Amino acid sequence: MTLSVDLAHYMAVSGLVFGIGVTVALGKRNAIAVLMGIELMLNAVNLLLIAFARFGEAFAGAGEAIAGHTFVVFVLTVAAAEAAVVLAMAVLVYRRRETVELDRINLMRW
Amino acid sequence: MESIGIIVAFWALAVTTVGAALGVLVSRNLLHAIFFLITSFLGMAGLFITLSADFIAAAQVLIYAGAISVLLVFAMMLTPLASRDNANSLYLAPGALAGLGLAAIVGFVAVDTPWAELAGSTLAERSFPDTVRTIGAQLIGRYVLAFELASVLLLFALIGAVVLVHDRAAERGAAAAAEEAGTGPREEAT
Numbered sequence: 001m002t003l004s005v006d007l008a009h010y011m012a013v014s015g016l017v018f019g020i021g022v023t024v025a026l027g028k029r030n031a032i033a034v035l036m037g038i039e040l041m042l043n044a045v046n047l048l049l050i051a052f053a054r055f056g057e058a059f060a061g062a063g064e065a066i067a068g069h070t071f072v073v074f075v076l077t078v079a080a081a082e083a084a085v086v087l088a089m090a091v092l093v094y095r096r097r098e099t100v101e102l103d104r105i106n107l108m109r110w
Numbered sequence: 111m112e113s114i115g116i117i118v119a120f121w122a123l124a125v126t127t128v129g130a131a132l133g134v135l136v137s138r139n140l141l142h143a144i145f146f147l148i149t150s151f152l153g154m155a156g157l158f159i160t161l162s163a164d165f166i167a168a169a170q171v172l173i174y175a176g177a178i179s180v181l182l183v184f185a186m187m188l189t190p191l192a193s194r195d196n197a198n199s200l201y202l203a204p205g206a207l208a209g210l211g212l213a214a215i216v217g218f219v220a221v222d223t224p225w226a227e228l229a230g231s232t233l234a235e236r237s238f239p240d241t242v243r244t245i246g247a248q249l250i251g252r253y254v255l256a257f258e259l260a261s262v263l264l265l266f267a268l269i270g271a272v273v274l275v276h277d278r279a280a281e282r283g284a285a286a287a288a289e290e291a292g293t294g295p296r297e298e299a300t
Contacts, residue, residue: 005120008220015216019209020131026205054161070248077260081267087185088271094189
């Protein structure tokens with residue numbers, strides 16, 4: 001194995017962080033912890049986009065110099081908006097139910 | 111990437127990022143989990159720097175490690191009676207299975223695909239003279255519609271968050287108390 005860092009290394013890190021994010025988002029009871037898992041997943045996707053923008057010169061068109069970076073800017077925007085709304089919803093649910101644990105929020109259970 | 115410094119930096123940052131993400135999963139305290147998450151965000155910003163994405167790294171530190179983590183801490187402190195033990199739900203095992211599967215798929219694709227052939231001669235290093243200028247030109251050039259939509263989305267998220275947590279009952283109570291005392295604003299507090 002040659003001693004260098006390639007696209008595959010970044011993909012492996014991204015896959016690991018995404019997998020941990022999926023596990024956190026599905027396996028945690030607290031709504032805030034679930035949101036943390038979602039943020040981890042978004043971060044992993046950002047890393048993959050940046051890595052492809054860096055290494056994948058041949059994949060991009062001629063005029064698309066670093067379109068991956070621009071896409072990451074949009075992902076950051078959406079992540080910020082999503083975090084604000086989700087945390088507002090968590091506070092709202094807490095005000096009515098005094099809990100943010102997802103398996104105790106069962107008002108719609110028959 | 112020939113220089114030894116960037117290899118050392120990559121491995122250190124990769125271990126930091128993945129280890130801190132694991133810490134989010136296993137820590138038994140929600141506040142500790144948030145701090146592990148901030149560590150993971152900062153390690154990810156370092157990985158962005160090793161990919162010469164300077165603007166994105168700065169934005170990552172500002173937005174994720176700065177703003178979103180503060181929002182998370184605020185939300186945790188505003189829910190004081192909720193449990194803080196970062197407990198797992200019944201879906202931990204299926205979730206871990208799904209996460210492992212996804213990580214395995216991405217790892218398999220990373221290892222199995224001949225990236226060097228697909229990308230031409232080699233995965234060559236590429237110089238980014240001015241990422242900020244290029245990103246700005248793309249944002250107000252080719253992707254201007256998405257840019258405008260993102261700003262509208264941010265505005266609506268702001269308004270939505272304010273409307274959601276606005277406590278109408280408490281405001282009515284305060285207005286009624288003020289009216290009873292005879293000092294409150296009568297017309298404004300409806």
